[in-house]
Every structure is written in C-alpha cells, then in structure tokens.
Amino acid sequence: MSVKFTQEWVEQAVRKLLGKEEIEGADLAWIKYLSIGESFDNDFFIETSLEAPPKPFVDTDGGDEWMFCLRGGDIANLVECYKNGETPVQLSMFGLESEDEKWEEYANSDKAEKLWGDFSESVSSERYYEQHDDAEFDAWYEGVSRGIASDVPLFTGVEVLRIKGLEFPDFAFLESFPDLRVAEFVETTFHSANNIEKLNGLEQLSCYLD
Numbered sequence: 001m002s003v004k005f006t007q008e009w010v011e012q013a014v015r016k017l018l019g020k021e022e023i024e025g026a027d028l029a030w031i032k033y034l035s036i037g038e039s040f041d042n043d044f045f046i047e048t049s050l051e052a053p054p055k056p057f058v059d060t061d062g063g064d065e066w067m068f069c070l071r072g073g074d075i076a077n078l079v080e081c082y083k084n085g086e087t088p089v090q091l092s093m094f095g096l097e098s099e100d101e102k103w104e105e106y107a108n109s110d111k112a113e114k115l116w117g118d119f120s121e122s123v124s125s126e127r128y129y130e131q132h133d134d135a136e137f138d139a140w141y142e143g144v145s146r147g148i149a150s151d152v153p154l155f156t157g158v159e160v161l162r163i164k165g166l167e168f169p170d171f172a173f174l175e176s177f178p179d180l181r182v183a184e185f186v187e188t189t190f191h192s193a194n195n196i197e198k199l200n201g202l203e204q205l206s207c208y209l210d
Contacts (some may be wrong), residue, residue: 002022002023002024003023003024003025003027003028003154005151005154006147006148006150006151007128007144007147007148007151009044009046009126009128010036010046010148010151011023012126013046013048013124013126014028014031014048016124016126017031017048017050017124018030018031018050025154025156028154028155028156028157029156029157030050030157031048031049031050031155031157031158032049032050032051032052032053032157032158032159032160032179033047033048033049033051033053033119033123033158033159033160034046034047034048034152034155034158034160034161034162035047035048035123035161035162035163035164035184036148036152036162036163036164037145037148037162037163037164037165037166037186037188038145038164038165038166039127039164040164040165040187042129042137042141043127043128043129044127044128044129044144044145044148045125045126045127045128045164046125046126046128047123047124047125047126047162048123048124049119049122049123049124050122051119051122052159053119053159053160053182054112054115054116054119055181055203056106056203056204057160057181057182057204058106058107058112058115058116059116060107060112060113060116060117061116061120065093065184065206065208066107066206067103067104067107067108068093068206069103069184069204069205069206070204070205070206070207071100071103071203071204071205072203075199075200075202075205076200078091078199078205079196079197079199079200082193082196083193083196083197084193085193089189089190089191089192089193089196090187090188090189090190090209091185091188091190091207091208092207092208092209093206093207093208093209128144145165145166145167146167148166149166149167149168149173152166152173152176153173153176153177154176155176155177156176156177156178157177157179158177158179158180159179159180159181159182160180160181160182160183160184161177161180161182161183161184162183162184162186163183163184163185163186163188164186164187164188165186165187165188166188166189167188167189167190167191168188168189168190168191169190169191169192169194170190170191170192170193170194170195170196171190171193171194171195171196171197171198171199172194172195172198174195174198174199175195175198180201180202181202181203181204182202182203182204182205182206183199183202183204183205183206184205184206184207185205185206185207186207186208186209187209188207
C-alpha cells in the first residue's frame with residue numbers, strides 16, 4: 001500500500017532518495033537516518049540516508065552536544081525526573097550533562113570525525129520554503145510544522161532520529177521505531193510526559209536548546 005505524506009516536499013525528498021515514484025510502507029524501512037524539522041531560518045529541512053549511521057553515533061560537524069549526550073542510566077534518570085513533572089516538556093542539555101571522560105575523548109577523536117565524515121557523504125538533504133506575506137506566514141509555518149510531526153512516524157526503519165523544533169502530544173510516536181537507538185531533540189516540545197519511558201530503549205539521547 002502506498003504511503004501518504006501530509007507534506008508533499010517530504011514525499012518528494014523520499015522519492016529522490018529511494019529512486020521511486022510510488023512509495024510503499026516497506027520502502028521507508030530502508031531509511032536508517034532521519035534529521036528533520038525547522039531550520040530556525042524560517043524554512044524547513046529533511047536529511048536522510050539509507051546507510052546505517054556510525055555506532056556509537058557522533059556528529060562532529062555540530063557543537064559539543066554529542067560530547068554531552070546521555071546514555072544508559074543517565075537516560076533512565078531523566079525519564080524518572082520528567083514522569084511526574086509539569087507539562088509541556090521541553091528537553092534541554094541544561095543540568096543534564098553527564099561527565100564521562102572516555103566518551104568525551106571518543107567524541108573529540110579522529111575516529112569519530114572520520115566515521116561521521118564517511119557517513120555524511122551518504123546523506124541526502126532538502127530544504128523547503130514558501131514566500132508569504134506577514135498575515136499568512138505564521139499560519140503557513142505552523143501548518144508545515146504540524147504536518148512534519150505527523151509524517152515523522154512513517155519512517156519506521158530509522159536508527160538515528162534527529163528532530164529540530166516541532167511539537168508532539170507525547171512520546172507515543174517513538175513506538176513507530178523498533179530499531180531506534182539514538183535520538184536528538186532540539187527545542188522540541190512535548191505537551192505531555194506520557195510514554196516518556198520509550199526513551200529508555202535508547203543507547204544515546206541528545207537534547208538541548210539551540
């Protein structure tokens with residue numbers, strides 16, 4: 001059965017990556033890496049790859065957020081902190097950094113840089129923007145943001161998921177990714193902490209304010 005995206009530009013990007021005119025659900029399982037959301041320059045982006053991302057995962061082109069990503073028990077502690085907290089939940093690095101000298105050494109190493117450099121060559125990128133007057137721009141922007149959030153769970157084979165901006169009712173959408181091992185949330189808002197225990201299945205979690 002063909003897949004229906006709410007965002008035509010996202011569908012076009014996936015068609016380009018897969019080299020197919022008709023996309024079926026099983027096709028999306030081939031996509032192992034997804035970075036998607038708001039660029040915060042008034043437009044949107046999607047980055048995808050059919051290759052399995054490096055393990056452990058570090059984007060050495062970014063800032064120091066991957067040097068301070070959470071792992072194992074640190075993720076479990078974060079989940080417990082938020083389970084009974086107030087909503088909405090906006091995750092950030094503030095106060096959550098985990099000191100791990102061995103991990104920081106790896107994140108800053110030539111090996112990590114080479115792994116990311118080799119993998120990044122497989123990543124396909126697309127951006128999306130429409131010109132609107134001031135009266136219509138906010139409605140357009142918010143509509144696209146909602147649409148992207150609805151389309152994210154379609155990428156069922158993703159191992160590394162990176163979301164920038166966007167809003168979600170809760171963490172239930174993570175059930176769509178049985179192979180998910182790494183997640184990144186940048187200024188991503190969850191209106192409830194329901195199902196936040198889904199984060200416990202991750203190997204790595206990076207969350208911060210841009």
